[in-house]
Amino acid sequence: MKQMQEEHFDPMSHLVPISLYVTIWAALMVFTGITVFAATVELGVFNIVVALLIATIKGTLVVLFFMHLRYSTKLTMVTVVAAIFFLIILFSLSMTDYLTRAWSTSLR
Amino acid sequence: MATAVQTVERENYLNSDYGIKSWLLTTDHKRIALLYLVSITAMFWIGGFFAMLIRLELLTPAGDLVSSDTYNKLFTMHGIIMVFFFLIPSVPATLGNFLIPLMVGAKDLAFPRVNLLSWYIYMVGAITALTAMVMGGVDTGWTFYTPFSTTYSNTHVMGAAIGIFITGFSSILTGLNFIVTIHRMRAPGMTWRRLPLFCWANYAAALIMVLGTPVVAITLLLVALERAFNIGIFNPQLGGDPLLFQHLFWFYSHPAVYIMILPGMGVINEIVTCFSRKRVFGYEFVALASIAIAVLGFLVWAHHMFVAGISVYAALVFSLLSYLVAIPSAVKVFNWTATLYKGSIRYETPMLYAFGFIGLFTVGGLTGVFLASLGVDVHVHDTYFVVAHFHYVMVGGMVMAYMAGLHFWWPKITGRMYPEAWAKLSALLVFVGFNTTFLPLFIVGYMGLPRRYHAYPPEFQVLNVLSTAGASILAVGYVLPMIYFLWSLRYGEPAPPNPWNAVGLEWMTPSPPPTHNFDETPIVTWEAYDYEHQPQEEVTVGH
Amino acid sequence: MATSDIQVAEHALQHHFADMEQQQETSTFGMWMFLVTEIMFFGGLFCAYLVYRASYYQAFVEGSQKMNIWLGATNTAVLICSSLSMALGVRAAQMGKPKLMAVLLLITIVLGCGFLGIKAVEYHEHWVNHEFPGPNFHFETGDPAHPATDPVHTEIYFSLYWAMTGLHALHMVIGVGLVTWIIIAGLGGAYSRAYFTPVENVGLYWHFVDLVWIYLFPLLYLISKKHGG
Numbered sequence A: 001m002k003q004m005q006e007e008h009f010d011p012m013s014h015l016v017p018i019s020l021y022v023t024i025w026a027a028l029m030v031f032t033g034i035t036v037f038a039a040t041v042e043l044g045v046f047n048i049v050v051a052l053l054i055a056t057i058k059g060t061l062v063v064l065f066f067m068h069l070r071y072s073t074k075l076t077m078v079t080v081v082a083a084i085f086f087l088i089i090l091f092s093l094s095m096t097d098y099l100t101r102a103w104s105t106s107l108r
Numbered sequence B: 001m002a003t004a005v006q007t008v009e010r011e012n013y014l015n016s017d018y019g020i021k022s023w024l025l026t027t028d029h030k031r032i033a034l035l036y037l038v039s040i041t042a043m044f045w046i047g048g049f050f051a052m053l054i055r056l057e058l059l060t061p062a063g064d065l066v067s068s069d070t071y072n073k074l075f076t077m078h079g080i081i082m083v084f085f086f087l088i089p090s091v092p093a094t095l096g097n098f099l100i101p102l103m104v105g106a107k108d109l110a111f112p113r114v115n116l117l118s119w120y121i122y123m124v125g126a127i128t129a130l131t132a133m134v135m136g137g138v139d140t141g142w143t144f145y146t147p148f149s150t151t152y153s154n155t156h157v158m159g160a161a162i163g164i165f166i167t168g169f170s171s172i173l174t175g176l177n178f179i180v181t182i183h184r185m186r187a188p189g190m191t192w193r194r195l196p197l198f199c200w201a202n203y204a205a206a207l208i209m210v211l212g213t214p215v216v217a218i219t220l221l222l223v224a225l226e227r228a229f230n231i232g233i234f235n236p237q238l239g240g241d242p243l244l245f246q247h248l249f250w251f252y253s254h255p256a257v258y259i260m261i262l263p264g265m266g267v268i269n270e271i272v273t274c275f276s277r278k279r280v281f282g283y284e285f286v287a288l289a290s291i292a293i294a295v296l297g298f299l300v301w302a303h304h305m306f307v308a309g310i311s312v313y314a315a316l317v318f319s320l321l322s323y324l325v326a327i328p329s330a331v332k333v334f335n336w337t338a339t340l341y342k343g344s345i346r347y348e349t350p351m352l353y354a355f356g357f358i359g360l361f362t363v364g365g366l367t368g369v370f371l372a373s374l375g376v377d378v379h380v381h382d383t384y385f386v387v388a389h390f391h392y393v394m395v396g397g398m399v400m401a402y403m404a405g406l407h408f409w410w411p412k413i414t415g416r417m418y419p420e421a422w423a424k425l426s427a428l429l430v431f432v433g434f435n436t437t438f439l440p441l442f443i444v445g446y447m448g449l450p451r452r453y454h455a456y457p458p459e460f461q462v463l464n465v466l467s468t469a470g471a472s473i474l475a476v477g478y479v480l481p482m483i484y485f486l487w488s489l490r491y492g493e494p495a496p497p498n499p500w501n502a503v504g505l506e507w508m509t510p511s512p513p514p515t516h517n518f519d520e521t522p523i524v525t526w527e528a529y530d531y532e533h534q535p536q537e538e539v540t541v542g543h
Numbered sequence C: 001m002a003t004s005d006i007q008v009a010e011h012a013l014q015h016h017f018a019d020m021e022q023q024q025e026t027s028t029f030g031m032w033m034f035l036v037t038e039i040m041f042f043g044g045l046f047c048a049y050l051v052y053r054a055s056y057y058q059a060f061v062e063g064s065q066k067m068n069i070w071l072g073a074t075n076t077a078v079l080i081c082s083s084l085s086m087a088l089g090v091r092a093a094q095m096g097k098p099k100l101m102a103v104l105l106l107i108t109i110v111l112g113c114g115f116l117g118i119k120a121v122e123y124h125e126h127w128v129n130h131e132f133p134g135p136n137f138h139f140e141t142g143d144p145a146h147p148a149t150d151p152v153h154t155e156i157y158f159s160l161y162w163a164m165t166g167l168h169a170l171h172m173v174i175g176v177g178l179v180t181w182i183i184i185a186g187l188g189g190a191y192s193r194a195y196f197t198p199v200e201n202v203g204l205y206w207h208f209v210d211l212v213w214i215y216l217f218p219l220l221y222l223i224s225k226k227h228g229g
């Protein structure tokens, strides 16, 4: 149970102003436009970098504001970070195999 | 007539309500624990039955008892049942369910209805898998390796995979419930540093359940889709990579072996400290070692794939990372032994099992380190050496711990004492039977006998006969507790609230506990395992 | 806080919690834990995608050029709008306005169904073009000058496309069901300013599903600049 000295419980304390929601929404729409546009420009390997960067910005906005992570407890934030951490482990350690497999076949 | 008043039983979770409905619709974590106990015990015997058939077949070098196809099905179904339907839920879903709310001083788990749901999901999954087995069985091995499982096997892969898929969600929900409960439901004063190590261990296992199980779920779903629609993701003929299946499968299933050991380690902590009458040596290290095992456990999975064709560079990395897991595991072993050192040790049944655990787990863990060395593994991969390794940790480790825990908390759960002499005998039989069964397998494996064949060259017969003989002793060792536990329900001596003079909130409430666990919410003012200072009898709450 | 609010709250407090605060924070934390499992669930598919895309880039480019980027972009916008109305709906619940909440969530449902409709149109196109993995799969770039370089692995692309978007669509369907339930319960007076946890949790779920799409869209539709129609 939580320490009692914290401020009195008020479920309305995270009431986010409508204007903020609308701003986030507008930003998400604009970023969607940008990512579609960016895909039409030839950037080589950076196409995917840009696309993922924009997706991550959008995702962060959704998580922080729509999902109220910004107003949540530390515990919730740690939870989200942990999920991302283990996802990255899954991706990166799998790729250690796929990215270096060609090296080992050249050994044979 | 004063005695008549005393025999009136206090209201508790068992006698508060009667009838089948009061059990099937219960949201009481203690009753759900018992539902799980009954279900996984049934699964244990079914899995054990398959094991006996396997051992009988291996009595002679020729494949005479069953055909090779049947043999394939036997070891597959043995593995599936024991891993997914017995070991993974074993300690968490029974003892964990029962004890975690008690240990943290809560009235229930955070989500009681989700807890009941998890049992129903478990049952649906189990029945699905069993149906697949009754209809003809599966022969892919519990690991479902592709492309055999997706393309070539014409057994009931689909049913078994779906059964496991479903049961996965029960494991996820249990894990989720534990994590949330331990974070949010602790009684006043029950800080993280006072949390019983059993809770720490189950917390770590719960992390794995929550983070890993979804990955194996989606993987099995892909196997099912591949069988249904030929989508080719794991099929080399269609451009897929079968090794991707192994990556995804072991991303879960290696950490899952820690689901199968961490809660057991938690049980051993409680027992070793109680029967040495000493505080656990290095409490913080043991607690953090649990978390470290859970995290590091996610970094080593490809040690199951060393000879499957992964890049040797990746294999090197995974081999090194695998050694790392041995460190927190060793921390635990050292802490148990250090706790024993100069303790006033009592040899009650739970302690005998705990001794068995410590020794056997150490053997299993150390042979794991052998296997994690690239060079050795090339030699012994897919031999009986591996079989012996994982049975030492899973049966010698987890099943021992489960038995230890059942004996330790049986008085609390049922309000009855079990017969101590019989229990000691069973602990002895299990230890002797286990070693006779599995020690020979290290030898035949090292000599090169591959696993998963129903026939073998005659020079291996002596050791195999020994192993089968051991398995029979082991079986007796498991049947005995079945009998005397059931016997004790009726004839066992009524148990006092704290028969072992142990510390911990669960011992401060009557046996069996009342429906709401505590008459009043406990307030914790003492350190965990304060065996040196705590005069036990004084701290019983509200009794 | 009005007395009726307190009554709703007292009614909603389960016996094993000390107070509403503990109950609310506990169930929200539980929801986040659940979303963690969802992340890992989709994570397995994303891992497969990563592995194959890294290995067979060209085949993936050719596959992605069969995507209708405008429908995809429209759907992205639709989902973002639905997330806005969902966020506003949760806000209405926070303020204790069940009717407003119902209207906003209804908009969310309409947008969600719109998404599914557009997705169905796309699925239909792929189906007709034999772009469904399995025995009927057949792939051509549609440009005789550049025949398909690696149709075998383009089939893998389509397998992943169907699996990922299909799983996502399934989550959308479940989401629509959940939101419907919230609307009905809300109009029945189940929530108040003191107790609206289910609304909040369903909101979290909805936004999460949106989040998955935010990644699916660029990964599946926007691989290379030359997209066909």
Ligand code: HEM
Binding pocket: B143, B257, B258, B260, B261, B303, B304, B322, B323, B325, B326, B329, B364, B365, B366, B367, B368, B369, B371, B372, B373, B377, B380, B381, B382, B386, B389, B390, B393, B394, B397, B398
């Ligand atoms: C010190 C920690 C451990 C290490 C370094 C380790 C290492 C290994 C390695 C390298 C293998 C692969 C052998 C092969 O197939 O060639 C293996 C197999 C296995 N281990 Fe362990 N292990 C450890 C602890 C455990 C524990 C605690 C459990 C279970 C409770 C366990 C269960 C298994 C199982 C089930 C397999 C065989 C899977 C199969 O192929 O069917 N291990 N271990």
Ligand SMILES: [Cu+2]
Binding pocket: B253, B254, B257, B300, B301, B303, B304
């Ligand atoms: Cu392993």
